Amino acid sequence: MIDWRAILSDLVLGFNDWVLWYFGALNSFYVILFLVSLYEVLRFVKRTFFSDYEQILKSEMTWPISIIVPAHNEARTIVETIHSLLGVNYGEFEVIVVNDGSTDDTLQKVVRTFDLKRTDRVYRRTLETSDVRGIYASLEMPNLVVVDKVRGGKADSLNTGINVSRYPLYCSVDADSIIEDNALLRVVKPFMEHPEEMVAAGGIVRIANGCKVRDGRVVDIGLPNRMLPIFQVVEYLRAFLSGRIGWSTMRSLLIISGAFGLYRKADVVAVGGYDRFSQTEDLELVLKLHDHLRRQKRRYRIVFVPDPVCWTEVPSTFRVLARQRNRWHRGLVQSLWRHRRMMFNPKYGVIGWVAMPYFVLFELFGPFVEVLGYITIPLAYMLGVLNFDFFLLFLIFSIIFGIFLSIAAVLLEEISFRRYPGWQHLAMLVLGGVLENFGFRQVLSLFKVKAFWDYLWRRKSWGRMEREGFRQAPAAGAGAAGAGAANAGVRPSR
Amino acid sequence: MTYSDREILVLTIAVTVGVLALITLAIVLNKAWREAREAFDRRRRAALEPEVFRYAGAAEARSIREYLPLPLTPRDRAIVEAILLDVAGLLKGASRERIATACEALGLAAEAIDGLGARRWWRRAEAAEKLGVMGSKQAVEPLVAALKDPSDEVRMRAARALGRIRGRTSIRPLVQALSDPSRWSAIRLAEILIGAGDDAVDELLQAFDGLPAHARVSALDVLGRIRTPRAADLLRRSIRDPDADVRARAAHAMGLLADPGFAGALMGALADEAWAVRAMAAKAIGRLGAQAAIPVLAERMSDREWWVRSNAGDALRALGPAGREALIRTLDAADTYARHQAVAQLEEGGIIDEYVADLASADAARRVAAIAFVEKVIALGRVDRLSHQAVEHTQEGVRRKLLEILKAVPEGAS
Numbered sequence: 001m002i003d004w005r006a007i008l009s010d011l012v013l014g015f016n017d018w019v020l021w022y023f024g025a026l027n028s029f030y031v032i033l034f035l036v037s038l039y040e041v042l043r044f045v046k047r048t049f050f051s052d053y054e055q056i057l058k059s060e061m062t063w064p065i066s067i068i069v070p071a072h073n074e075a076r077t078i079v080e081t082i083h084s085l086l087g088v089n090y091g092e093f094e095v096i097v098v099n100d101g102s103t104d105d106t107l108q109k110v111v112r113t114f115d116l117k118r119t120d121r122v123y124r125r126t127l128e129t130s131d132v133r134g135i136y137a138s139l140e141m142p143n144l145v146v147v148d149k150v151r152g153g154k155a156d157s158l159n160t161g162i163n164v165s166r167y168p169l170y171c172s173v174d175a176d177s178i179i180e181d182n183a184l185l186r187v188v189k190p191f192m193e194h195p196e197e198m199v200a201a202g203g204i205v206r207i208a209n210g211c212k213v214r215d216g217r218v219v220d221i222g223l224p225n226r227m228l229p230i231f232q233v234v235e236y237l238r239a240f241l242s243g244r245i246g247w248s249t250m251r252s253l254l255i256i257s258g259a260f261g262l263y264r265k266a267d268v269v270a271v272g273g274y275d276r277f278s279q280t281e282d283l284e285l286v287l288k289l290h291d292h293l294r295r296q297k298r299r300y301r302i303v304f305v306p307d308p309v310c311w312t313e314v315p316s317t318f319r320v321l322a323r324q325r326n327r328w329h330r331g332l333v334q335s336l337w338r339h340r341r342m343m344f345n346p347k348y349g350v351i352g353w354v355a356m357p358y359f360v361l362f363e364l365f366g367p368f369v370e371v372l373g374y375i376t377i378p379l380a381y382m383l384g385v386l387n388f389d390f391f392l393l394f395l396i397f398s399i400i401f402g403i404f405l406s407i408a409a410v411l412l413e414e415i416s417f418r419r420y421p422g423w424q425h426l427a428m429l430v431l432g433g434v435l436e437n438f439g440f441r442q443v444l445s446l447f448k449v450k451a452f453w454d455y456l457w458r459r460k461s462w463g464r465m466e467r468e469g470f471r472q473a474p475a476a477g478a479g480a481a482g483a484g485a486a487n488a489g490v491r492p493s494r
Numbered sequence: 495m496t497y498s499d500r501e502i503l504v505l506t507i508a509v510t511v512g513v514l515a516l517i518t519l520a521i522v523l524n525k526a527w528r529e530a531r532e533a534f535d536r537r538r539r540a541a542l543e544p545e546v547f548r549y550a551g552a553a554e555a556r557s558i559r560e561y562l563p564l565p566l567t568p569r570d571r572a573i574v575e576a577i578l579l580d581v582a583g584l585l586k587g588a589s590r591e592r593i594a595t596a597c598e599a600l601g602l603a604a605e606a607i608d609g610l611g612a613r614r615w616w617r618r619a620e621a622a623e624k625l626g627v628m629g630s631k632q633a634v635e636p637l638v639a640a641l642k643d644p645s646d647e648v649r650m651r652a653a654r655a656l657g658r659i660r661g662r663t664s665i666r667p668l669v670q671a672l673s674d675p676s677r678w679s680a681i682r683l684a685e686i687l688i689g690a691g692d693d694a695v696d697e698l699l700q701a702f703d704g705l706p707a708h709a710r711v712s713a714l715d716v717l718g719r720i721r722t723p724r725a726a727d728l729l730r731r732s733i734r735d736p737d738a739d740v741r742a743r744a745a746h747a748m749g750l751l752a753d754p755g756f757a758g759a760l761m762g763a764l765a766d767e768a769w770a771v772r773a774m775a776a777k778a779i780g781r782l783g784a785q786a787a788i789p790v791l792a793e794r795m796s797d798r799e800w801w802v803r804s805n806a807g808d809a810l811r812a813l814g815p816a817g818r819e820a821l822i823r824t825l826d827a828a829d830t831y832a833r834h835q836a837v838a839q840l841e842e843g844g845i846i847d848e849y850v851a852d853l854a855s856a857d858a859a860r861r862v863a864a865i866a867f868v869e870k871v872i873a874l875g876r877v878d879r880l881s882h883q884a885v886e887h888t889q890e891g892v893r894r895k896l897l898e899i900l901k902a903v904p905e906g907a908s
Binding site for chain 2: 118134423
């Protein structure tokens with residue numbers, strides 16, 4: 001007679017052993033990533049002592065940039081966003097706002113505020129997009145163009161913007177995000193240093209919840225007063241400062257946030273632009289670029305630059321967070337599946353041997369392992385094979401290690417950019433780094449497991465972000481509190 | 495001796511907790527130390543700054559040592575250096591030289607020169623940067639030597655410092671440094687050489703033929719932006735260079751010099767095989783105001799490259815009434831792109847609006863011409879501006895007439 005209990009016990013024990021190895025491998029990787037990032041951050045800080053942004057600003061040899069802003073139902077914030085973008089500190093640039101079939105008065109507001117006229121602008125339709133209904137421009141502000149088009153999604157809007165753009169580099173910016181005045185100067189610098197090799201560069205996305213905004217600029221940096229957004233502040237610091245810096249140093253950065261990234265247009269056009277059917281068009285684009293450029297055997301760089309800042313609002317309720325993370329994870333599954341041939345493929349170097357396996361093993365399946373772990377503990381207890389002493393120690397270790405990773409990210413922030421100046425900010429970040437290990441991380445894993453399930457069942461939704469709007473700093477003439485419903489485009493996950 | 499899993503785990507936890515405690519302590523101490531130091535520096539700066547300002551603004555030749563409480567502590571020394579460097583950026587002429595003298599008197603220049611030999615690249619770069627701001631002539635030779643530093647950042651700082659000190663001896667190594675492949679280096683060097691103005695021209699002209707192509711591009715850019723007529727012959731030669739980038743940059747520089755004598759060479763360049771050269775030549779002709787180029791520019795409106803069409807259109811628009819007539823004639827061109835580009839140019843130049851206003855003119859001839867023009871534009875299918883005017887124009891008569899024509903002429907008939 002089959003001894004089911006013994007089989008089940010063996011399975012549970014086997015799984016637990018495997019989890020130990022998995023956990024060890026994952027956390028070793030995190031430590032390596034952190035050490036690489038620490039080295040790179042220190043190096044970067046020394047280099048930026050000699051920034052010379054003034055020279056980039058003044059030089060005629062600086063690449064001009066087209067800023068593309070996809071906008072769908074952004075009537076509440078779009079005017080402020082455009083004002084903010086037109087005021088960035090950069091030599092030659094144009095702002096292209098793509099109104100993606102808004103059903104509110106986004107277009108009318110922009111046309112009225114900037115006194116735009118319909119023009120017969122001639123452009124080449126290099127990328128296939130949904131129909132353009134009209135192009136608007138202003139004689140007073142020649143570097144502002146508004147394209148009105150039939151709804152086709154964010155990727156389609158970006159492709160339209162690329163078609164209409166005039167310059168060799170373009171910067172994608174979310175309509176509800178705020179880029180700092182010097183962000184373009186900072187993000188373009190790698191293109192100036194390595195003009196032949198640079199393909200794309202991403203900046204850091206920071207959380208605007210709790211910051212005060214005036215005239216489309218963050219004037220007072222603060223932390224949110226709720227724990228959920230604070231957890232995300234720590235999460236973003238971890239993801240950008242100890243994640244992306246490390247990946248970028250290893251030349252295997254797989255994602256540049258849709259909220260703020262600078263690209264060489266010719267290369268993006270060469271891969272067919274953004275994928276309209278992708279859940280996460282930013283991740284998909286970077287993977288396509290790697291795929292294409294590696295196959296071409298070209299020397300190229302796709303880098304993360306940690307000091308150009310883009311401020312964005314994050315979900316402050318679990319409901320909205322669940323939707324956002326669901327879409328991100330579905331996008332991850334979709335893109336990794338599409339580019340599965342890059343895995344362990346020698347043609348793709350570090351990307352094929354390290355980055356892709358890491359993303360599949362730890363980012364994609366990590367949540368499953370975690371959730372299965374939660375299930376097997378009571379099972380092991382019921383089967384009488386749970387070593388309670390060891391379990392408790394392992395639990396303590398995993399929590400302490402989680403805290404270590406978060407505090408390490410806070411350390412990177414403190415020795416480099418120090419955007420949160422006060423002692424109370426530091427205390428909140430440390431507290432957030434500790435508390436996020438008691439519930440927040442576990443909930444995120446559940447969201448991801450659900451997302452995988454949804455992907456398998458082909459459930460698709462954009463994961464609409466409900467925004468509360470930036471806190472407005474009091475000022476004469478300051479507009480109403482900006483708030484808008486929009487799509488989020490950052491993924492802090494490692 | 496073997497350890498059980500439990501013991502290994504306990505040890506790992508202890509190590510992790512220890513590292514975590516160290517990191518937390520490092521964060522707190524780093525912040526506390528930084529803030530305390532900043533507060534101290536603010537206080538000391540408030541005390542020392544007036545003395546340095548008094549020295550900088552004084553007419554007499556007293557040494558800075560007579561203004562400061564000597565001997566300076568290492569921290570005060572660093573603060574005085576920072577103040578002097580800040581002040582140096584704001585001064586010119588004799589006052590600026592007083593800062594260099596002060597830096598030499600306090601031994602700050604000598605210290606920075608020593609710093610050029612530091613082991614760490616950022617210390618060497620910092621030293622070069624400081625020497626440039628100090629403006630001490632003592633630093634010229636060490637900085638020239640630093641142009642051979644293995645770190646590109648140090649080389650660049652040294653080049654920039656030399657540019658700031660402006661010794662004639664410093665130009666040659668800067669010109670040679672244009673060969674550095676980085677565009678960023680080229681930008682920074684170009685800015686320095688442009689700042690040197692006429693002093694840089696002879697060296698650039700002399701070194702030009704020995705430079706690699708990308709450095710020749712930068713050199714042409716500098717010569718164009720200095721706007722020196724002495725570069726005219728070189729530009730004429732360079733517009734026939736085998737390298738397309740060099741030809742394009744030569745055309746651009748010709749436009750910057752705006753010498754009518756370049757018209758022939760630029761008209762020739764409009765037929766160049768490289769589109770970038772054609773585009774630059776078209777743009778340059780617009781700057782020169784060369785009326786003779788109108789027929790060739792009109793021809794370039796049918797170029798297969800958008801930038802060439804666009805620049806040719808811009809140039810025609812810049813060439814006054816004759817250019818404008820050429821644009822209007824282009825509305826009848828066989829090439830669709832040329833016709834559309836012409837409409838875009840006429841729209842941008844406000845010419846479409848002028849004709850629209852004439853629709854209600856009392857002058858019959860102008861009215862007829864306006865109707866013919868508007869009908870032509872409608873027939874091309876480029877009606878955005880006209881449709882807008884049909885609704886928004888201030889004169890009711892214009893709106894009515896325009897609406898009437900818009901209804902009568904089938905869009906895209908041509």
